[in-house]
Amino acid sequence: MTRLHNDPAAFADEALEGFVAAHRRWVRPVPGGVVRATAKTPGRVAVVIGGGSGHYPAFSGLVGQGLAHGAAVGNVFASPSAQQIRGVAKAAQAGGGVLLMYGNYAGDVLHFGQAAERLNGEGIPTRTFAVTDDISSAGPDEAHKRRGIAGDLPVFKAASAAAEQGSTLDEVARIAAHANDRTRSFGIAFSGCTLPGADHPLFTVPEGRMAVGLGIHGEPGIGEEPVPTADEAAELLVTTLLKELPDGIGTPHGQRAAVILNGLGSVKYEELFVVYRRVAQLLDEAGVTAVDPEVGELVTSFDMAGISLTLTWLDDTLEALWTAPADTPAYRKGAVPEAAAADEESYEAEEGPEAYTASEESRRAAATALDALRLLKETVDTHADELGRIDAVAGDGDHGIGMQRGSTGAYEAALEACELGAGARSLLTAAGDAWADKGGGTSGALWGIVLRALGDALGDTERPTPASVAHGVLRASDGVRRTGGAEVGDKTMVDVLVPFAETLGQQVDAGAELTAAWDAAATAAERSARDTAHLLPKMGRARPHAEKSLGTPDAGAHSLALIVRAVHGALATCQ
Ligand SMILES: Nc1ncnc2c1ncn2[C@@H]1O[C@H](COP(=O)(O)OP(=O)(O)O)[C@@H](O)[C@H]1O
Numbered sequence: 001m002t003r004l005h006n007d008p009a010a011f012a013d014e015a016l017e018g019f020v021a022a023h024r025r026w027v028r029p030v031p032g033g034v035v036r037a038t039a040k041t042p043g044r045v046a047v048v049i050g051g052g053s054g055h056y057p058a059f060s061g062l063v064g065q066g067l068a069h070g071a072a073v074g075n076v077f078a079s080p081s082a083q084q085i086r087g088v089a090k091a092a093q094a095g096g097g098v099l100l101m102y103g104n105y106a107g108d109v110l111h112f113g114q115a116a117e118r119l120n121g122e123g124i125p126t127r128t129f130a131v132t133d134d135i136s137s138a139g140p141d142e143a144h145k146r147r148g149i150a151g152d153l154p155v156f157k158a159a160s161a162a163a164e165q166g167s168t169l170d171e172v173a174r175i176a177a178h179a180n181d182r183t184r185s186f187g188i189a190f191s192g193c194t195l196p197g198a199d200h201p202l203f204t205v206p207e208g209r210m211a212v213g214l215g216i217h218g219e220p221g222i223g224e225e226p227v228p229t230a231d232e233a234a235e236l237l238v239t240t241l242l243k244e245l246p247d248g249i250g251t252p253h254g255q256r257a258a259v260i261l262n263g264l265g266s267v268k269y270e271e272l273f274v275v276y277r278r279v280a281q282l283l284d285e286a287g288v289t290a291v292d293p294e295v296g297e298l299v300t301s302f303d304m305a306g307i308s309l310t311l312t313w314l315d316d317t318l319e320a321l322w323t324a325p326a327d328t329p330a331y332r333k334g335a336v337p338e339a340a341a342a343d344e345e346s347y348e349a350e351e352g353p354e355a356y357t358a359s360e361e362s363r364r365a366a367a368t369a370l371d372a373l374r375l376l377k378e379t380v381d382t383h384a385d386e387l388g389r390i391d392a393v394a395g396d397g398d399h400g401i402g403m404q405r406g407s408t409g410a411y412e413a414a415l416e417a418c419e420l421g422a423g424a425r426s427l428l429t430a431a432g433d434a435w436a437d438k439g440g441g442t443s444g445a446l447w448g449i450v451l452r453a454l455g456d457a458l459g460d461t462e463r464p465t466p467a468s469v470a471h472g473v474l475r476a477s478d479g480v481r482r483t484g485g486a487e488v489g490d491k492t493m494v495d496v497l498v499p500f501a502e503t504l505g506q507q508v509d510a511g512a513e514l515t516a517a518w519d520a521a522a523t524a525a526e527r528s529a530r531d532t533a534h535l536l537p538k539m540g541r542a543r544p545h546a547e548k549s550l551g552t553p554d555a556g557a558h559s560l561a562l563i564v565r566a567v568h569g570a571l572a573t574c575q
């Protein structure tokens with residue numbers, strides 16, 4: 001239970017403010033997160049890490065000499081937005097390029113990818129790297145689909161230490177990939193976490209049982225077993241990891257490994273030491289030398305009662321990087337060289353235009369779009385709890401709050417743009433940017449694409465027609481499929497977006513008025529959303545828990561169907 005909070009929606013921002021106030025020696029705040037408080041070394045590669053809040057010390061607590069140069073800090077369990085990541089990277093970069101590092105979650109992949117595109121476009125060479133250490137989240141043949149959990153730390157550290165030694169961006173990225181290839185984690189839990197403001201945990205484990213192979217956002221485990229003794233828990237973790245050795249390591253005997261026994265929130269230090277006692281014995285019996293083991297809380301999930309074990313199989317290069325000094329708020333090792341404090345820099349927020357140029361017809365269309373966004377936001381507000389509950393069946397339960405943050409930000413940005421005389425394109429672009437920025441997460445990135453694509457099709461001068469609206473929806477559908485990589489049948493919002501776009505296009509081609517065409521398309525969307533209940537998820541957070549989600553529709557598909565039905569109201573009143 002997270003007992004101490006003010007407004008739950010402000011939790012992540014207020015926690016970051018307090019964290020910065022307590023750690024000024026190491027970090028200073030910048031738009032989107034934090035960067036090191038020490039002076040930059042010109043020409044060095046900057047490693048910028050990030051992810052959702054709720055995992056401290058990941059990610060802000062790992063910023064400092066020898067580790068990350070900056071961290072982008074998202075909302076609770078939601079990736080930071082591309083705009084936040086770009087803000088942190090620009091403040092952290094020192095002229096040698098940027099490596100963006102994060103755990104492999106759909107929202108992080110989308111937002112860090114978009115940030116990298118924009119940074120490269122602005123002349124800052126940037127690469128991305130997603131950590132994939134959690135062996136329970138996909139089989140070895142699909143290792144690229146695995147989630148990032150406590151293995152984030154050794155992989156971030158290897159890359160950061162290489163950057164500290166003056167390696168080039170290509171070399172730092174190569175080290176990150178090498179460390180990740182040799183890092184494996186596996187976890188167990190006895191209860192899920194309760195998010196700030198929530199009155200029940202994201203998942204529960206029956207009394208006397210433990211969940212095996214669960215995620216760090218309340219994603220349910222892949223199996224359930226009786227609660228073990230500490231020794232039995234150690235045996236399960238070690239034997240599971242020793243069964244999946246990286247390529248090139250035939251036998252554990254004679255190997256050296258970085259070892260992390262990670263507490264996820266409410267398993268405390270002495271319990272961890274009791275487990276580690278047996279972990280150390282088992283590794284010793286297997287002939288594995290544990291190098292600088294860490295026993296403690298390194299990647300958490302609020303008050304989740306769980307632990308995970310991580311092994312990074314070391315070679316000479318990785319061992320030197322793992323044992324290199326580091327000095328961050330939450331992780332210190334050896335002695336780092338003295339460093340001067342960074343000069344104070346001010347970061348001006350990027351201002352939007354003071355006024356827009358648009359035709360009167362496009363301004364009228366923008367007013368309709370604003371009304372549609374108001375109805376959209378009201379629908380999301382009404383259904384937020386339901387969306388969260390659906391998402392919690394096999395995901396992380398944040399779909400309702402993410403959609404609320406995004407749609408509220410979009411409506412507010414659209415209102416401001418409308419007051420400044422925006423046409424349809426400018427208003428929808430401002431709304432899309434704000435949705436991605438305020439919502440974060442997978443849905444934030446994808447809804448940003450939807451609104452921007454619609455705006456591009458409508459323009460700022462032409463009078464929108466049924467054909468241009470249908471074309472915009474088709475572009476939105478193509479954009480979401482291209483960016484997210486999901487297809488119909490994968491149990492995502494694409495299962496609704498595609499039939500919605502197709503039906504709208506067919507109706508318009510057959511000569512229907514926009515409201516009638518939209519009505520038919522919304523009915524198709526509602527049917528398709530219901531049908532997702534029979535599908536097994538192939539993308540996103542729900543994928544590892546496929547069978548648990550059978551019988552429940554996809555959260556993003558359901559919210560999209562609710563939204564297109566609500567938007568019909570705005571079209572009907574503007575006719
Ligand atoms: N690759 C993808 N392409 C399209 N939609 C996706 C993809 N991955 C997930 N989704 C959609 O995003 C929804 C979850 O949104 P959100 O709660 O923001 O995500 P998360 O917390 O998992 O980042 C899912 O229900 C699904 O509809």
Ligand SMILES: O=C(COP(=O)(O)O)[C@@H](O)CO
Pocket residue numbers: 050051052053055076077078079102103105106107108217396440441442
């Ligand atoms: O949950 C996180 C990000 O993933 P989303 O896909 O945006 O939900 C975060 O806590 C880990 O970075």
